[in-house]
Amino acid sequence: MSKLSRKGPETLEKILEAALDLFREKGFEGASMRDIANRAEVSTGLAYYYFNSKDAIVLAFYDRAYRDLLPKLEEAQTGKKLAERLERLIAAKFEYFAPNRRFLGALMGHAADPASPLSPFGEPSRKIRDAEIEHFARALRETQTSVAADLEPHLPKLLWMYQMSLILFWMYDASENQARATRLLTASLRMAVMLIRLAALPLMKPARKVVLELVEIVES
Amino acid sequence: MSKLSRKGPETLEKILEAALDLFREKGFEGASMRDIANRAEVSTGLAYYYFNSKDAIVLAFYDRAYRDLLPKLEEAQTGKKLAERLERLIAAKFEYFAPNRRFLGALMGHAADPASPLSPFGEPSRKIRDAEIEHFARALRETQTSVAADLEPHLPKLLWMYQMSLILFWMYDASENQARATRLLTASLRMAVMLIRLAALPLMKPARKVVLELVEIVES
DNA sequence: GTCTATATCGGGATAGAC
DNA sequence: GTCTATCCCGATATAGAC
Numbered sequence: 001m002s003k004l005s006r007k008g009p010e011t012l013e014k015i016l017e018a019a020l021d022l023f024r025e026k027g028f029e030g031a032s033m034r035d036i037a038n039r040a041e042v043s044t045g046l047a048y049y050y051f052n053s054k055d056a057i058v059l060a061f062y063d064r065a066y067r068d069l070l071p072k073l074e075e076a077q078t079g080k081k082l083a084e085r086l087e088r089l090i091a092a093k094f095e096y097f098a099p100n101r102r103f104l105g106a107l108m109g110h111a112a113d114p115a116s117p118l119s120p121f122g123e124p125s126r127k128i129r130d131a132e133i134e135h136f137a138r139a140l141r142e143t144q145t146s147v148a149a150d151l152e153p154h155l156p157k158l159l160w161m162y163q164m165s166l167i168l169f170w171m172y173d174a175s176e177n178q179a180r181a182t183r184l185l186t187a188s189l190r191m192a193v194m195l196i197r198l199a200a201l202p203l204m205k206p207a208r209k210v211v212l213e214l215v216e217i218v219e220s
Numbered sequence: 221m222s223k224l225s226r227k228g229p230e231t232l233e234k235i236l237e238a239a240l241d242l243f244r245e246k247g248f249e250g251a252s253m254r255d256i257a258n259r260a261e262v263s264t265g266l267a268y269y270y271f272n273s274k275d276a277i278v279l280a281f282y283d284r285a286y287r288d289l290l291p292k293l294e295e296a297q298t299g300k301k302l303a304e305r306l307e308r309l310i311a312a313k314f315e316y317f318a319p320n321r322r323f324l325g326a327l328m329g330h331a332a333d334p335a336s337p338l339s340p341f342g343e344p345s346r347k348i349r350d351a352e353i354e355h356f357a358r359a360l361r362e363t364q365t366s367v368a369a370d371l372e373p374h375l376p377k378l379l380w381m382y383q384m385s386l387i388l389f390w391m392y393d394a395s396e397n398q399a400r401a402t403r404l405l406t407a408s409l410r411m412a413v414m415l416i417r418l419a420a421l422p423l424m425k426p427a428r429k430v431v432l433e434l435v436e437i438v439e440s
Numbered sequence: 441g442t443c444t445a446t447a448t449c450g451g452g453a454t455a456g457a458c
Numbered sequence: 459g460t461c462t463a464t465c466c467c468g469a470t471a472t473a474g475a476c
Contacts, residue, residue: 011443102333105329254451
């Protein structure tokens with residue numbers, strides 16, 4: 001009496017793979033549903049049976065990214081030094097998203113519209129965002145980094161914003177293998193960790209206050 | 221013997237206006253060439269006579285932005301205080317581009333491909349970029365801001381990068397009238413000017429070196 | 441439930457008549 | 459310089475085979 005067939009999930013997977021392949025090659029707009037269906041060796045109708053729209057494939061991509069990224073972030077949480085951990089955490093995203101870099105860039109065109117389900121800043125990617133922030137908090141905890149009390153509740157989010165600006169740079173970095181972005185990651189991390197240590201000093205309270213004001217504005 | 225007719229430039233202008241209007245209302249993808257031609261009260265064929273492609277309209281938009289922005293930047297160059305000048309220079313861009321904010325956001329989707337003529341970072345917008353950087357240099361000069369010798373050749377570009385990150389935030393800022401971005405501009409400027417003053421101190425040389433390293437990576 | 445075939449619509453772009 | 463007609467293609471809906 002089972003209503004489920006065996007082939008369904010496989011076919012869905014095949015179509016998703018084909019779509020991501022083509023998005024990588026030709027970008028989101030460049031790949032047509034006909035292309036996708038052809039590459040997956042199914043009819044366009046079937047592709048629409050599994051994914052109601054091209055957009056729906058993007059949502060499936062976010063979902064899969066979330067699932068795949070979690071264990072990678074888990075792995076990155078080793079080492080006693082903060083710089084080391086942060087570099088691993090951020091580099092893990094560079095690596096994972098590298099094949100889809102151009103495709104993600106194209107998705108940024110929808111970011112201005114927060115209502116768009118395709119926006120990397122919108123609701124669909126919130127789960128990823130929250131998990132990432134928690135991982136930054138954990139990196140701070142497990143490396144026993146001392147953080148001033150006023151800064152402490154906001155530092156993980158600050159690190160996430162720092163990460164996002166790096167990812168933005170990486171997305172639009174046309175250098176070979178995004179070498180510049182990778183170098184920027186390492187070099188800026190040195191500075192970031194230095195600033196975190198510096199900010200722990202009691203006499204830096206006024207400086208912390210200025211930064212926290214900025215965080216508040218961005219979050220409001 | 222004139223080969224030019226009278227009506228040409230007017231028709232071109234009419235089509236450009238209609239296109240920008242519709243881009244503002246429906247975004248770049250949302251506005252079709254048929255829409256544009258209809259609003260301009262011409263045939264689609266004629267629209268293509270003046271603009272070889274939809275992209276070409278965007279290039280005309282960049283060109284016009286360059287022409288329109290120059291006098292506005294000129295106007296912004298008043299006042300003795302650096303913070304004041306920088307705020308005026310950057311706010312001028314917020315104001316000018318405000319009606320086209322969503323449209324510019326959509327264009328960011330093409331930024332990952334530097335070959336795309338639509339990318340706000342590409343060749344077409346280089347003239348604007350160079351003019352902006354020169355205006356930052358001028359603001360530093362005319363407010364007699366003291367800058368360390370090692371930092372001096374790079375500070376205008378650094379300010380431009382700072383501006384670009386603000387503009388990026390502004391582009392994706394969904395708050396009413398981009399109020400958050402405006403508040404961030406004012407608040408972060410306080411910090412930026414403070415840092416510039418701080419960086420002038422001789423004992424800050426190591427810190428300057430770290431920052432210059434980052435600049436070098438970004439520019440390479 | 442899984443899949444094919446086909447029809448319709450709207451979008452970018454072009455050819456060629458006037 | 460301007461228009462009409464047309465091409466090609468992607469999105470979408472649906473009829474119906476298995």
